[in-house]
Amino acid sequence: MPAWPTIRSAGSARLETPMSLAPLPLAVLVADAAGTVVSWNKAFEKLAGFGAEAVRGRDLAGFVEFDETVTLFSPSVAQANLAGRLLCADGRRLPVRLTVAPQSLDTEEPGKYSVIVLPLAGHAAPRNALLQDFPVAELIENLPCVFYVIDQSGHLLLWNRQLEQVLERPGEELPSTDVGTFFDEHERALVRDKILAAFEQGSSSHEAEFVGKHGKRTTCLFNCARTRLGNVPCVFGTGLDISARKKTEQGLRVSERAMFSxxxxxxxxxxxxxxxxxxxxxxxxxxxxxxxxxxxxxxxxxxxxxxxxxxxxxxxxxxxxxxxxxxxxxxxxxxxxxxxxxxxxxxxxxxxxxxxxxxxxxxxxxxxxxxQYERRLHHMAHHDALTGLANRTLLQERLKQALEATARGGPGGALAFVDLDNFKHINDTFGHDAGDAVLREIAGRLRVGVREHDTVARLGGDEFVLLIVEPPGETVVADLLERLRHSVDRPILLDGRELIAGGSFGVAMFPRDGDTVDRIMRAADAAMYHAKTMGKNNVQFYSEDLSRVVHQHLLLEASLNRAIRNREMALGYQPKVDLRTGRIVGAEALVRWHSPERGVVGPDQFIPIAEQTGLIVPLGDWVIAEACNTLRALTAQGVEDFVISVNLSARQLRQRRFVEHLEATLREYSILPNALELEVTESQLMDNPAAALEVLARLKSLGVRLSIDDFGTGYSSLSYLQKFPVDVIKIDRSFLGDVAGDGNAVIARTIIALGHNLKLEVIAEGVETQEQLAFLRDHECDQMQGYYFSPALPPERLSSMVCSGVRMAV
CATH class of the missing domain: 3.30.450.20 (PAS domain)
Known part of the structure; x- marks a missing residue:
């Protein structure tokens, strides 16, 4: 059954129009395969002037004539457009165009054909005539927008179902409701003004937001026009839902503002x-x-x-x-x-x-x-902060690139290690600022003395490295380095003083002396070490003899590693004597290496290697543990107020958990903290005073005693010396060599007086003569140690000496 759409009205009457061919404005026929007309619409009756009885069952040829014979209806016809003349009831022959197409969508009655008859230009029915037959009710009811008719009282006379859906109201409620109430209060005045404008001016348009009964909001674009229903003036119009458009516009405004801001x-x-x-x-x-x-x-x-x-x-x-x-x-x-x-x-x-x-x-x-910041970071990561030269990272990168180029058949190169001969003396004597100024000056001289594509690097301290790429030959390299050596050896004017740094140069050629970064750097380092042993301030090239020296160095390093693991080390204890009583009050622990292959190896041979390789850390831990074990044994024998001192390296002080590890060791051996004394050199403290102060404070809070070893050989700031929580200062043996000499005597007396003024104990080490002992007593030095009284002793002999009450004559 066909649908019967309706338009709502205020009187609840329904204007009903059946959905059929009748109301269509186009003249349409339906014929079977034989050409017999089986259906038609009112528009055809009006166009041709025939009534229904004259049309029904008649052949299409009775209505249309063609200039030539045509076959209109056959299963193969898809669509035909033909010109002809419509034979009207009043005798007119109306020029028309016929569109013939099979009704392929009609599955119930196949074999039928639709024929649309369109009058040609000048003979078409007037638009008003077509509109009269158009199914207006169906059209309005199915409009994709709101349709309404409003009288002058502001009430609805007609509307379509879209309005009911938007307002969420049944049709019965709409006629009695003022249309203004369909909107927010702030928009009602605008809506009334626009409706009145349509009454007065004939039309109006505006945007407003419907508010449904249950809160639904719909923004619409309204277009109104004045008309009459009978004798009743009214306004009709449409409301197109533009909510999506408004949302899009808002989004565009937000986006535009976002871009703008x-x-x-x-x-x-x-x-x-x-x-x-x-x-x-x-x-x-x-x-x-x-x-x-x-x-x-x-x-x-x-x-x-x-x-x-x-x-x-x-x-x-x-x-x-x-x-x-x-x-x-x-x-x-x-x-x-x-x-x-x-x-x-x-x-x-x-x-x-x-x-x-x-x-x-x-x-x-x-x-x-x-x-720019990234470039600065990159520069900082690859350059020395003090001199601006390449650092170790950049040097190794460039050396690696040079070695790779050489391996591909490119020319070789040279790597030279440069170590300043007098830098420690300059730094200790004139201070770190002077040392920094010297390093910057030497860096500038080296940089000026090489080619632009060569590299000058600083590895740290007073150690520089030159990477010379594509040199013409060893002779040219030697000449270049000799010129650089003379440049480094020139006096440096600093605060009115002339300082001479001097430099020892060690050179390795690649690929002759090595084909890896590590080998070349080791070779150059070995050559530089050889230059130092040859009297400093000279240039030495790596050789096979040096290779053997390096090999021995590596073997010693490996043997030292094994010796620490296999407990080939032993401690000797040099007694410390109170100069007032002559009683032994403590001892300094001195490490010795008893190697199965080399015999007794002195600390001057293996301690530097231990420092370089980091083995000093496990070695130092072993020394502390062994000293604590000796203290425990002495305590068990009734010895009280006895202090053993142990030398600390800079590497040990820099260990993150050194203090915690030391505390654990003291607990393990049940040792009172003040029975252990830790000795650090003056140069270690002044290398980084702030960091040293922090570590010493933590050690002091643990309860151990602290001593400054080799006092007077470094450069100490008295302000820092007052801050360091130390208990003891030790006079270096170099100041006791000839106490009869005015210079040494003055320095030794000054150190003793300074220590006492700072309320510190003063110990003199390396005492070997009666004259030295007398000098120390005369100037009230607190303690002494040295060969005059006793060399370093094994722990058993120390225990025997202490327990038997041996004293030094006072």
Missing amino acids: SVNAIIITCCAHGKNLIEYVNPAFEQMTGYTLAEIKGRDPRFMRLEGCDMHEHARIRAALHTKSSVHAVLRNIRKSGEIFWNDLRIDPVINIDGNVTHFVAVLNDVTQSR
């Missing part, structure tokens, strides 16, 4: 005819580049690029624009002022509803500062 520079270009021309830039872009939109609209953004630079990035951008894809690049551009800046650029295509790219959006960030 964005701190990132934004460009929008139009993609047309193979070009990308600027349509929009935001204020951030104008501020970043100095160009206004008015100046550059319609231009290609490439006008800002820096020609000849970042070519790879430009090629990537061109490729992305060609393929209409996204791209991210970092490149340099030029501001309006001519200033160059780094630009982090992201470009994305904009695709329309048809899937075509119409625009590109580019977001720019000025990353000039970050690029």
Whole structure:
């Protein structure tokens, strides 16, 4: 059954129109395969002037004549457009065009054909006549918008179902409700004004938001026009739902505002005819580049690029624009002022509803500062902070590259280690500021003395390295290094004083002396060490003899490692004597190596290797544990107030958990902390006073005693000396060599007086003569140790001496 759509009215009457061929404005026939008319509409009756009885069952040929014979109806007909003449009831022959098509969608009665009869130009029915027969009720009821008719009282006379759905109200409620109540209070006045304008002026339009009975909100675009229903003036109109459009507009406004307010520079270009021309830039872009939109609209953004630079990035951008894809690049551009800046650029295509790219959006960030910061970080990571020279990392990278080039058949090179001969003396005598000034001066001389593509590096301290690439030969290298040696040996003027640093040079040639970074650096280091042993201030090349020396050094290193594991080390204890009573009050633990292959190895041979390799840390831990074991044994024998001192290395002090490890060792051996004394050299403390102060404070809080060894040989700030929580200072043996000499005597007396003024104990080490002992007593030194009383003893002999009450004659 066909549907019967309705239009609502205030009187609840229904204007009903059946859905059939009758109301269509076009003349339509339906014929069977034989050409017999089986159905038609009213428009055909009006057009031809025949009544229903005259049409029914008649052959189509009775209504239409053609200039030639045609076959209209056959299964093969898809669609035919034919010209002919309609034979009207009043005798007129009306020119028409016939469209014949099978009713393929009519599955119940196949074999039927639709024939649409269209009068040709000048003979068509007037538009008003067609509208009279159009199914208006069905059309209005199914409009995709609200339809309404309002009288002058502001009430609805007619409406369609769309209005009921929008307002969430049944039709019965609508006639009695003022249309103003369908809107928010703040919009009601506007709605009334617009309706009145339609009554007075004939039409009006506006936007407003319907508010449904249950809160549903629908924004509509209203168009009103004045009309009459009978003698009743009224306004009719439509309301098109534009909620989605408003939401889109709001989104666009937000997006536009976001672009306008964005701190990132934004460009929008139009993609047309193979070009990308600027349509929009935001204020951030104008501020970043100095160009206004008015100046550059319609231009290609490439006008800002820096020609000849970042070519790879430009090629990537061109490729992305060609393929209409996204791209991210970092490149340099030029501001309006001519200033160059780094630009982090992201470009994305904009695709329309048809899937075509119409625009590109580019977001720019000025990353000039970050690029400069990255370069500074990179420079800091690869260069020495004091001198600006390459550091170890950069040196090894460049040496590796040079070795790789040599392995591919390129020329060899040379690596030279340079160690300043007098730097420690300068640093200790004149202070760290003077030492830094000397290092900077020597760095400058070395840098000026080599070629631009050679590398000068500082590895730390007073150790420099030269990487000389592609040298013409060993003789040329030797001449170059001799010139550099003379340059380093020239006096340095500092605060009116002339200082001479001097330098020992050790050189390794590659690939002759090695084909890896490690081997070449070891070879150059060995050559430099040999230059030191040859009297300093000379140049030595690596040789086979040096190779044997290095080999022995490596063997000694390996043997030392094994010796620590296998407990080949032993401690000797040199007694400390109270100069007032002659009683033994303590001892210094001195390590010795009893090697199965080498016999007794002195500390001067293996301690430097232990320091270089880091083996000093496990060796130092063993020494402390062994000293604690000796203290425990003495305590068990009734010895009280006895202190054993142990030398600490700088590496041990820098260990993160050294204090905690020491505390655990004291607990393990049940030793009172004040029975252990830790000795650190003056130079260790002053190398980094702030860090040393922190570590010493933690050790002092643990309860152990602290001593400054070799006092007077370094450069101490008295302000720091007052801050260090030490208990003892030890006079270096060099100041007791000839106490009869005025210089040594003055220094020794000064150290004793300084220590006592700071309320510190003073111990003299290396005492070997009666004259030295007398001098120390005369100047009230607290303790002494040395061969005059006793050499270092095994723990059993020390225990026997202490327990038997042996004293030194006072």
